[in-house]
Amino acid sequence: MMKGYKPILFKLHIVIILLLFMMLAHPAIAEAKSNKLNFQIQKKTIVIDPGHGGYDKGAKGPDGTFEKNVTMELARVLAAELEKTYKVILTRTDDYWIDILKRTAMANHLNADMFISIHTGGSFLHQASGISLYYYEKVSTSALMLETESMEGTKSSNFKERWSNVQGRHQKNSKIFAERILNSLKKKIGKTVEYNTEIQGAPLMVLEGADTPAILIEIGYITNPKEEKSLNDINVLSDIAEKIKNGIDDFFEKAP
Ligand SMILES: [Zn+2]
Known part of the structure:
Protein backbone atom coordinates (compact mmCIF):
# COMPACT_ATOMS: atom_id res chain seq x y z
CA MET A 1 0.00 0.00 0.00
CA ASN A 35 -10.46 45.90 -16.72
CA LYS A 36 -9.51 46.73 -13.16
CA LEU A 37 -9.78 50.48 -13.86
CA ASN A 38 -13.17 50.13 -15.53
CA PHE A 39 -14.37 48.05 -12.61
CA GLN A 40 -13.40 50.82 -10.21
CA ILE A 41 -15.27 53.38 -12.30
CA GLN A 42 -18.37 51.17 -12.37
CA LYS A 43 -18.80 51.48 -8.64
CA LYS A 44 -19.13 55.29 -8.73
CA THR A 45 -22.53 56.79 -7.99
CA ILE A 46 -23.58 59.91 -9.86
CA VAL A 47 -26.60 61.98 -8.85
CA ILE A 48 -28.13 64.07 -11.64
CA ASP A 49 -30.45 66.87 -10.63
CA PRO A 50 -32.84 68.10 -13.34
CA GLY A 51 -33.44 71.72 -12.25
CA HIS A 52 -36.93 73.01 -11.35
CA GLY A 53 -40.09 70.90 -11.86
CA GLY A 54 -43.79 71.04 -11.08
CA TYR A 55 -45.06 74.55 -10.33
CA ASP A 56 -41.51 75.88 -10.70
CA LYS A 57 -41.13 76.04 -14.46
CA GLY A 58 -37.76 77.84 -14.49
CA ALA A 59 -36.96 80.20 -17.34
CA LYS A 60 -39.22 80.40 -20.38
CA GLY A 61 -38.12 80.67 -24.03
CA PRO A 62 -39.68 83.09 -26.55
CA ASP A 63 -41.33 80.09 -28.22
CA GLY A 64 -42.81 78.88 -24.92
CA THR A 65 -40.25 76.16 -23.97
CA PHE A 66 -39.96 75.70 -20.21
CA GLU A 67 -36.58 75.18 -18.60
CA LYS A 68 -37.96 72.40 -16.33
CA ASN A 69 -38.72 70.25 -19.41
CA VAL A 70 -35.34 70.79 -21.07
CA THR A 71 -33.48 69.94 -17.84
CA MET A 72 -35.55 66.73 -17.49
CA GLU A 73 -34.88 65.72 -21.09
CA LEU A 74 -31.12 66.26 -20.85
CA ALA A 75 -31.04 64.45 -17.50
CA ARG A 76 -32.71 61.42 -19.13
CA VAL A 77 -30.34 61.42 -22.10
CA LEU A 78 -27.32 61.88 -19.83
CA ALA A 79 -28.49 59.13 -17.45
CA ALA A 80 -28.86 56.70 -20.37
CA GLU A 81 -25.34 57.61 -21.50
CA LEU A 82 -23.83 57.22 -18.01
CA GLU A 83 -25.67 54.04 -16.97
CA LYS A 84 -23.31 51.96 -19.11
CA THR A 85 -20.50 52.76 -16.67
CA TYR A 86 -21.92 54.26 -13.47
CA LYS A 87 -24.71 53.92 -10.96
CA VAL A 88 -26.98 56.86 -11.81
CA ILE A 89 -29.75 58.38 -9.71
CA LEU A 90 -32.00 61.30 -10.68
CA THR A 91 -33.28 63.65 -7.97
CA ARG A 92 -36.60 63.77 -9.86
CA THR A 93 -37.83 61.44 -12.57
CA ASP A 94 -40.85 63.44 -13.69
CA ASP A 95 -42.49 66.85 -13.60
CA TYR A 96 -42.69 67.59 -9.88
CA TRP A 97 -40.98 69.96 -7.48
CA ILE A 98 -38.34 68.98 -4.91
CA ASP A 99 -36.92 71.28 -2.26
CA ILE A 100 -33.47 72.60 -3.29
CA LEU A 101 -31.78 71.33 -0.14
CA LYS A 102 -33.34 67.90 -0.43
CA ARG A 103 -31.67 67.48 -3.82
CA THR A 104 -28.16 67.58 -2.35
CA ALA A 105 -29.28 65.76 0.79
CA MET A 106 -30.35 62.90 -1.51
CA ALA A 107 -26.81 62.75 -2.94
CA ASN A 108 -25.33 62.79 0.57
CA HIS A 109 -27.54 59.95 1.83
CA LEU A 110 -26.58 57.86 -1.22
CA ASN A 111 -22.88 58.57 -0.60
CA ALA A 112 -22.70 59.85 -4.16
CA ASP A 113 -19.32 60.41 -5.81
CA MET A 114 -20.62 63.30 -7.87
CA PHE A 115 -23.55 65.72 -8.04
CA ILE A 116 -24.60 67.52 -11.23
CA SER A 117 -27.44 70.02 -11.28
CA ILE A 118 -28.77 70.79 -14.75
CA HIS A 119 -30.23 74.17 -15.72
CA THR A 120 -30.50 76.45 -18.72
CA GLY A 121 -29.57 80.09 -18.71
CA GLY A 122 -32.31 82.69 -18.72
CA SER A 123 -31.62 86.29 -19.48
CA PHE A 124 -33.55 89.39 -20.47
CA LEU A 125 -30.88 89.89 -23.11
CA HIS A 126 -31.94 87.77 -26.06
CA GLN A 127 -28.39 87.58 -27.39
CA ALA A 128 -27.03 85.94 -24.19
CA SER A 129 -25.73 82.51 -25.19
CA GLY A 130 -23.37 79.64 -24.37
CA ILE A 131 -22.80 77.04 -21.67
CA SER A 132 -21.83 78.03 -18.12
CA LEU A 133 -20.33 75.72 -15.51
CA TYR A 134 -20.55 76.67 -11.85
CA TYR A 135 -18.80 75.32 -8.79
CA TYR A 136 -19.53 76.48 -5.26
CA GLU A 137 -17.61 79.48 -4.01
CA LYS A 138 -18.65 81.45 -0.97
CA VAL A 139 -17.90 84.83 -2.50
CA SER A 140 -19.15 85.06 -6.05
CA THR A 141 -16.62 85.76 -8.78
CA SER A 142 -19.41 87.38 -10.75
CA ALA A 143 -22.05 89.90 -9.85
CA LEU A 144 -24.66 87.58 -11.34
CA MET A 145 -27.47 86.58 -9.02
CA LEU A 146 -28.64 83.21 -10.18
CA GLU A 147 -32.21 82.09 -10.02
CA THR A 148 -31.25 79.07 -7.93
CA GLU A 149 -29.81 81.38 -5.33
CA SER A 150 -32.98 83.37 -4.81
CA MET A 151 -35.27 80.37 -5.15
CA GLU A 152 -35.27 78.83 -1.72
CA GLY A 153 -38.42 76.77 -2.03
CA THR A 154 -39.72 75.31 1.20
CA LYS A 155 -36.46 75.71 3.06
CA SER A 156 -35.92 73.33 5.93
CA SER A 157 -33.59 74.66 8.61
CA ASN A 158 -32.65 71.09 9.60
CA PHE A 159 -31.14 70.35 6.24
CA LYS A 160 -29.58 73.77 6.13
CA GLU A 161 -27.77 73.33 9.42
CA ARG A 162 -26.84 69.74 8.82
CA TRP A 163 -25.22 70.25 5.44
CA SER A 164 -24.29 73.89 5.64
CA ASN A 165 -20.96 74.59 3.95
CA VAL A 166 -19.94 70.92 3.52
CA GLN A 167 -19.19 71.78 -0.09
CA GLY A 168 -16.28 73.94 1.10
CA ARG A 169 -13.96 70.94 1.46
CA HIS A 170 -14.83 69.69 -2.03
CA GLN A 171 -14.39 73.08 -3.69
CA LYS A 172 -11.02 72.27 -5.28
CA ASN A 173 -12.30 69.00 -6.76
CA SER A 174 -15.55 70.60 -7.89
CA LYS A 175 -13.54 73.19 -9.79
CA ILE A 176 -11.36 70.46 -11.37
CA PHE A 177 -14.54 68.57 -12.24
CA ALA A 178 -15.95 71.70 -13.96
CA GLU A 179 -12.67 72.11 -15.86
CA ARG A 180 -12.79 68.49 -17.11
CA ILE A 181 -16.32 69.05 -18.44
CA LEU A 182 -15.24 72.37 -19.96
CA ASN A 183 -12.33 70.71 -21.80
CA SER A 184 -14.60 67.98 -23.08
CA LEU A 185 -17.29 70.43 -24.25
CA LYS A 186 -14.65 72.37 -26.16
CA LYS A 187 -13.51 69.28 -28.05
CA LYS A 188 -15.15 68.76 -31.39
CA ILE A 189 -16.53 65.30 -31.99
CA GLY A 190 -17.28 64.81 -35.67
CA LYS A 191 -20.03 67.05 -36.93
CA THR A 192 -20.90 68.59 -33.58
CA VAL A 193 -21.65 72.09 -32.48
CA GLU A 194 -19.05 74.37 -30.94
CA TYR A 195 -20.06 75.78 -27.57
CA ASN A 196 -19.07 78.99 -25.88
CA THR A 197 -18.22 77.68 -22.45
CA GLU A 198 -17.09 79.32 -19.24
CA ILE A 199 -16.50 78.41 -15.57
CA GLN A 200 -17.51 80.51 -12.60
CA GLY A 201 -17.48 80.19 -8.85
CA ALA A 202 -20.77 81.24 -7.26
CA PRO A 203 -22.47 80.86 -3.86
CA LEU A 204 -25.19 78.54 -5.14
CA MET A 205 -27.50 77.04 -2.57
CA VAL A 206 -28.15 73.97 -4.72
CA LEU A 207 -24.43 73.08 -4.46
CA GLU A 208 -23.69 74.30 -0.95
CA GLY A 209 -24.99 71.21 0.83
CA ALA A 210 -23.36 68.58 -1.41
CA ASP A 211 -20.81 66.44 0.45
CA THR A 212 -19.17 65.43 -2.84
CA PRO A 213 -17.72 67.18 -5.91
CA ALA A 214 -20.64 69.14 -7.33
CA ILE A 215 -21.30 71.42 -10.28
CA LEU A 216 -24.23 73.23 -11.82
CA ILE A 217 -24.32 73.31 -15.59
CA GLU A 218 -26.36 75.80 -17.60
CA ILE A 219 -26.74 74.38 -21.06
CA GLY A 220 -27.36 77.42 -23.20
CA TYR A 221 -29.81 80.28 -22.88
CA ILE A 222 -33.41 79.29 -23.30
CA THR A 223 -34.26 83.00 -23.74
CA ASN A 224 -32.08 83.14 -26.87
CA PRO A 225 -34.39 82.11 -29.77
CA LYS A 226 -31.59 80.22 -31.56
CA GLU A 227 -30.55 78.34 -28.43
CA GLU A 228 -34.14 77.60 -27.46
CA LYS A 229 -34.43 75.81 -30.79
CA SER A 230 -31.26 73.76 -30.23
CA LEU A 231 -32.33 72.89 -26.65
CA ASN A 232 -35.39 71.24 -28.21
CA ASP A 233 -33.16 69.24 -30.57
CA ILE A 234 -32.44 65.73 -29.25
CA ASN A 235 -29.25 65.55 -31.34
CA VAL A 236 -27.85 68.62 -29.60
CA LEU A 237 -28.81 67.23 -26.16
CA SER A 238 -27.21 63.86 -27.02
CA ASP A 239 -24.04 65.61 -28.10
CA ILE A 240 -23.89 67.62 -24.86
CA ALA A 241 -24.58 64.46 -22.83
CA GLU A 242 -21.80 62.55 -24.60
CA LYS A 243 -19.34 65.36 -23.88
CA ILE A 244 -20.39 65.61 -20.24
CA LYS A 245 -19.83 61.86 -19.93
CA ASN A 246 -16.34 62.16 -21.43
CA GLY A 247 -15.57 64.89 -18.91
CA ILE A 248 -16.82 62.70 -16.05
CA ASP A 249 -14.73 59.71 -17.23
CA ASP A 250 -11.72 61.99 -17.44
CA PHE A 251 -12.34 63.31 -13.92
CA PHE A 252 -12.50 59.82 -12.38
CA GLU A 253 -9.59 58.45 -14.41
CA LYS A 254 -7.31 61.26 -13.24
CA ALA A 255 -8.93 61.49 -9.81
CA PRO A 256 -6.62 63.07 -7.22
ZN1 LIG B 1 -32.66 77.01 -13.63
Missing part, protein backbone atom coordinates in the same frame (compact mmCIF):
# COMPACT_ATOMS: atom_id res chain seq x y z
CA MET A 2 2.75 2.46 0.95
CA LYS A 3 4.55 1.70 -2.29
CA GLY A 4 1.91 3.30 -4.53
CA TYR A 5 1.37 6.36 -2.31
CA LYS A 6 4.35 8.46 -3.42
CA PRO A 7 3.66 8.40 -7.19
CA ILE A 8 0.00 9.38 -6.56
CA LEU A 9 1.12 12.33 -4.40
CA PHE A 10 3.61 13.32 -7.10
CA LYS A 11 0.90 13.17 -9.78
CA LEU A 12 -1.39 15.24 -7.58
CA HIS A 13 1.26 17.96 -7.40
CA ILE A 14 1.50 18.03 -11.18
CA VAL A 15 -2.28 18.21 -11.53
CA ILE A 16 -2.46 21.12 -9.05
CA ILE A 17 0.35 22.99 -10.81
CA LEU A 18 -1.32 22.41 -14.18
CA LEU A 19 -4.67 23.61 -12.84
CA LEU A 20 -3.08 26.75 -11.39
CA PHE A 21 -1.33 27.44 -14.67
CA MET A 22 -4.59 27.00 -16.62
CA MET A 23 -6.41 29.36 -14.25
CA LEU A 24 -3.81 32.10 -14.52
CA ALA A 25 -3.58 31.82 -18.28
CA HIS A 26 -7.37 31.84 -18.64
CA PRO A 27 -8.45 34.77 -20.89
CA ALA A 28 -11.27 35.77 -18.50
CA ILE A 29 -8.77 36.31 -15.68
CA ALA A 30 -6.39 38.25 -17.91
CA GLU A 31 -9.31 40.39 -19.06
CA ALA A 32 -10.43 41.02 -15.49
CA LYS A 33 -6.95 42.30 -14.70
CA SER A 34 -6.94 44.75 -17.60
